[in-house]
Amino acid sequence: MKASNALWKERLAGKIDEALAKEVDTFEMEIELRKQGKVDEKVFAETRLRRGTYGQRYDNGQRHDGTESKKLPFEEKLTKGPMTAWDAPGMQRIKIPYGGLNPEQLEVLADLAEEYSDSIAHITTRQDVQLHFVHIEDTPSVMRRLAAAKITTREACGNSVRNVTGCPFAGVCRDEPFDVTPYARALAMFLLGHPDAQNFGRKFKPAFSGCAQHACGLTAMHDVGYTAVVRTVDGKEERGFCMVVGGGLGSVPYQAKVFEEFLPLNELLPTVQAIAKVFGKHGEKKVRSRARLKFLVADWGLEKFKAEVAAERKKLAPDPRWTSMLPKADLEDETPLKPPGEMPSLGNDERLQHWARTNLREQRQAGYVVATLALPLGDITANQLRDLADIARKFTKGTVRATVEQNLVLRWVSKADVVELYKALSAAKLAAPGASNIQDIVACPGTDTCKLGISSSRGLAAELRGRLVAKGTALDRAIQDLHIKISGCFNSCGQHHISDIGFYGVSRTVSGFRVPHFQVILGGQWEENAGSYGLPIIAIPSKRIPDAVERITAHYLKHRQPDERFTKYVRRVGKGPIRELLEPLTKDLPDPAKDATLFSDWGDPRQYSIGDIGKGECAGEVVSAYEFATTEAERMVFAAQLKLDAGDAQKAGEEAYAAMKMAAKALVQLQYDDVTDDAQEVADEFKERFYDTKVFFDPFAGGKFADYYFAAHEKRGQKFTAEFAKYTIEEAQLFIEAVHSCYNKLRTEGIGTKP
């Protein structure tokens, strides 16, 4: 904890917006009350989350060292939430609406990263900035220093309106009808702390995009998404938004549905207020796994949801801010520092040419470009942030934005300055080429710092990036243009569903040992604002993923039709042949006593939960039956995908349910051999033995995955639409992963044998 914490309050007095200052004072007082035992730990946990102060891996005070779980000797016994040690370092999330940053803010982030964190600022897939390893008692100082730079962490986490994201090219994009930036800003300010947005069961994520065809805003995967549109009425152009609702990634991704083809600008704020009220009133509160807006929209159907929102809208008392917060006129949000210029000769410098090709983008305004700073794994050092602040001042009026690809962009660069800019960025080690290419891999924190991480997404990303950067321009252009996105678990923070090649972390037990794996997801669409989602193909040991990427890309190069994009190639070839291509990578794992490579994760020498192994001949017998059944269940889920691809939603849905039943039965049989194949009996036995006892519960997700199975069981025999079948397949895959986790837990605790 910093010795200077008391000084910042005094030093920044009068330099912070009064309301923001009061909020930080209140939070500081809540910390003090918690220290005195006057605030319940659960209440305190939600309080800090709503201020962006998050937990981090090992904050339960336990750490597995590869052979056994050991207690971390924290001296302070106080907690900052259930099973969360007070002294355990945490993550501070910082909201950056639409990713907009100026040089002064970059400098503050640099100082905070250096003084309170590990000298790294991490850009997230939702345009936030995260600092890791921050002590809870330092957070008020962090918040005060941010507030002095007009940044708030309020509602960066918790059941609240999260960062309002927006296209980082808004205002300079050639394809947008108008700049969405001031509207994203207005919506962010309007909803911040709004009383109608304080009663959610889960988070609520808005996004803005200037156009429908690109990926920059990813509106289709948000709770509420806005795309700029213009219509002509009586010969007069009118601006508005195509508004979508009910999208989201998470464990089971949902595509947002069109709520309004044209939402007039003056309806932007009252409509989102009405949606917030409906979500607050009717959204699920008890079952966390069903508490996102996407479930409410899916359960009610779009028409009922629209009717409820319309009814709520009518009841709203008029608020002058609905119009006063909107931009007054069509003014440019930003202006350039330098006059427009012509692109200079790039000479023979191949690296500069590569960088110019992949990292520069023409602005709508002639003579200007946007330069992308491709950050490795979204990380930037404190020193680089200061260098960037200088560069932004030298070449622009400080116009920087974070992107959903974990990069930063510098807008309004005169073309005449391109070579000088490249030199300045190179000196700051910020001129890596390949922005938005295959080497520009997106990854969530995974097992590095996230409490939920199953596999090392960042370790894998670093490994793949190293290999792909080494190949550089030697890679075929068709391969260079692909996207790779990696999540450490099923929760999709790495956005693996919307990538050409996606991975999410899972674990498997092989010959009694746990092995880190990644599930391979292919066929997702990044363009068209995350136009479609990929589906799982097969789980592969983590250390063999680079081989999988080699195989997939080689097959694509060899078998693609002229100019065929990857998504189309996957659809044409079909998932079956690709699975066959990858299947050998799942077999012939070596004896860990002779070669332990596959039994640890990337960048982590510890044996992957090796201490969890239980041994015994009886368990050995059960293992075979269990493994046989779950392997069959996985095959069935894959078969369901193929049926869905072939257009048979009914059979796909039925097969997915059957796979769940198969996996549930595999668990039941660990305790009760005589269970029959009767669907009701399997469900009842599973419920009694694993759900009611909470043995199946995930420490974070609770009974969520079992709920998927029970819901599918209840709905069996119903007609499956393509959409319903797709969700059932996703849920079946996740249920099977949870069965694997439960099985591992049973073995660890030695209760996997028959009573």
Place this chain on the structure above:
Amino acid sequence: MSDLQHINVKIGLANESKLDGERVVEIFHGWISKQASPDEGVLIDVADYRHVPEGPGILLVGLHADFGLDYADGRAGLRYNRKGAVGGDNAKRFKQALSAAARACAKLEEETKGGLKFARDGFDLTVNDRALAPNAPETFTKHKAELEAFAAALGGGSVERLNAGEPRRLFGARITLKKPLDLAKA
């Protein structure tokens, strides 16, 4: 004299070092497992930032202090970052940070069997707290005598202000020693 806290010491890698990052990651994990911190504090995690150019490198995160094989400013070295407050006066805090950094270097030299070799001719000392020590000429003037006394206690040497032209960087000094630093006894 005002209190300086959160002292950082960075001891550079000697030219002849053979850096095997994987081995360092492994060693740091081992220290956590044994809770064998060179400063006897609680060790928590390893963060690997080798993908970031001139970044914090491989970081061993603790409760009161971090140890890192750091690459900032293009100079590889062991950086000790004291996060918790230390009692006593500034001289005691300088000594605490140098001792912890030196002990970490000695341990790394031993456990890499000579693969890593640290410089003995000096080190950088910075104060990781801008409120306590803004990087201004006055701060250097105020603490110069203390820093010189610290160098003298190590056998004498020169004290040169770091980052003098860059007020946004941390306040600190490069201490060049006349006598080689004894890592085990520093």
